[in-house]
Amino acid sequence: MIVERNVPLQPHNSFGIVAKARALVRVRGAADVQQLLADPEWGPIPKFVLGGGSNIVLTGDVRPLVLKVEVPGRRVLDDGPRATILEAGAGENWHDFVDWTLDQGFGGLENLALIPGTVGASPVQNIGAYGVELQDRFESLDAIDLATGKPFTLDAAQCAFGYRDSVFKHVAAQEGDFGLAGRALILRVRFRLPKPWKPVLGYVDLERKLQESGIREPSARQVRDWVCAIRSAKLPDPRVIGNAGSFFKNPTVTPEQCQDIIAREPGIVHYPMPDGSVKLAAGWLIDACGWKGKSVGNAGVYEKQALVLVNRGGATGGEVVTLARAIQTSVYERFGIRLEPEPVVV
Template identity: 80%
Template sequence: MRCDNSGMLVEMNVPLRAYNAFGIVARAQTLVRVASEADLAAILADPALAAAPKFVLGGGSNIVLTGDVRALVLKVEIMGRRVVEETERAWIVEAGAGENWHAFVAWTLAQGCPGLENLALIPGTVGASPVQNIGAYGVELQDRFEALDAIDLATGRAFTLNAAQCAFGYRDSVFKHVAAELSDFGLAGRALITRVRLRLPKAWKPVVGYLDLERKQAETGIAAPTARQIFDWICEIRRHKLPDPQVIGNAGSFFKNPTVTPEQCADIIGREPRVVHYPMADGSIKLAAGWLIDACGWKGKSVGNAGVYEKQALVLVNRGGAENPATGGEVMTLARAIQTSVYERFGIRLEPEPVVV
């Protein structure tokens, strides 16, 4: 550990187990905490730190560490929540990139600003939400997105992006793509998000088109739930289905739900009539990756100390606990075996959601 001339704390050989939701043992060769834009400016003003390759770390909920991280780890800890603006039609709310996402969702409801309740209990930080274009139960971040602020890690220049500039797709954005040339607008590894703003319409309507939510309506007899009721339902559903990373290491849903053409879906239904599928607005069909994995017999199976969660085949977990945690290599060996099984049976290539480091 050392301080540079600006007083910035540079930590060396830092254990990362507590900073990744899988609980994988790894270390950062060098780590600096970014609590403000000024902190990042100080980092980029340091010749040695500015020249180093960089890895931006938020809540660590969507990464698989396969070894020690040699790049300079920028641990994002920018905080703050506020209602930026209120118009006749919407509230604009903002959060620092280091804020916990679920806590931010709960805060917006407490402010009387509904609209994010379907995204409750998604792990990670606010800054990671546009990178992944997080989504659940019929709502994606892009549906509520206003703008974000970020800083170019090469030049130190601050910039703002709107939804179109973020190039949102299914669990995708410009931040997940590498620019082939300097003129290309791929921002993977090139930017650090500092703040995110969301637009929450005052003309609120409940989004309850998913089977789990329809069951909750039937169980409770509530035909027109409030935003708070939907928030509570989704928290209950997710806690029942998904393991708590504080108890069992995991990165949430490990694979994206694949999309196929109606013809491909019809072919699969012909062979597997029970396949879970959802028609999309663009005419494609989304298949439930968890169902495909379960159909291949993986639920509850393990490779070393990495396993498939017993209640949800879409989630890979660290079965080793504190004494003998799974390695990133075991997690990826399991993931590749699952991909092979699903491809051999269904002809579909599953794509992982987490970033492999």
């Protein structure tokens, strides 16, 4: 176990915010965590789990010990008649893993292509795009308790998946609660890809690609290419412009609330949900409040997609947070809706 000190975190957060980890350990397996917890100097101090850094806003140097998750590995566990079970280490790059599954001939994750981050972060956020959520393809995961060093396994029900939500985002309010925020580090994730494969093409952008291409029965690889093209046209590359992807969750309202808003704003983009609620496009709400292209200091709202906040060069975490709060205030004052950020502010 090697503890690195004063490690620059700018390369490890997609916003590109300048900050340092006072101490950092690279975790490649359960043994690394167990050795760390047994160490009299490092075991007792607070810890912060860092994956790909694509869903955080750093507001200063990180004082807790940073556990940089770098668990490797990809493998096929079972290729049965009804489903294929795949496993990946938590440190694997998510998009590279999606491409690997397609290279092996297994479709099912193509709608989630080009989402930044690591495999280990995917169930934490219950990532989703273009009609597919992580929970739709999830089998189970292995994690380790950061207090006891004991490994454990969770199935989908135990992960308590919700819209961009899971048990890993909730703090246990009292003894016996199952919130795992800050209490666990994910080591490996397993995925169930159903057979026969069927494309998920319900989103307008994908339907448009289908019509434009003239392809009636696209392959999983073709759907992946369409998703990548759509995302690249709308979202900035973090390697070029620092950002954390979609900054706010799309809010859900009752049908009555939606009708009330439509009466005032007929053009609002909205989607009926299976449970009877209505999802509103947060990007549309932000754009309607005039924020697209605006800035606070060096933090700005992306010109092509109001849902994305960007680092225009040298932005601090404080500027990003100030901009986000100003946007939340504007949307609430105009529509009576509170936008919830997706990234974690550290």
